[in-house]
Amino acid sequence: xxxxxLSSAAVxxxxxxxxxxxxxxxxxxxxxxxxxxxxxxxxxxxxxAYRVRAGxxxxxxxxxxxxxxxxxxxxxxxxxxxxxxx
Numbered sequence: 001x002x003x004x005x006l007s008s009a010a011v012x013x014x015x016x017x018x019x020x021x022x023x024x025x026x027x028x029x030x031x032x033x034x035x036x037x038x039x040x041x042x043x044x045x046x047x048x049a050y051r052v053r054a055g056x057x058x059x060x061x062x063x064x065x066x067x068x069x070x071x072x073x074x075x076x077x078x079x080x081x082x083x084x085x086x
């Protein structure tokens with residue numbers, strides 16, 4: 001089982017998410033602990049990261065298989081998640 005960690009940017013994103021969306025996001029993040037490559041996940045071009053959908057939000061994360069860690073990098077609305085990627 002993987003350990004899920006949130007980057008400081010992801011924590012800031014999480015605080016801004018409406019309560020109506022949090023249940024979907026929490027469920028998706030919990031599922032990443034068991035399966036870091038769920039159905040519907042996508043590898044991002046140009047970086048070693050993946051994205052998974054949670055309603056209208058996207059969770060951007062990195063998988064560290066050797067350490068069994070999932071690092072959530074961003075959690076943003078689908079309309080602007082990629083604009084804020086560094």
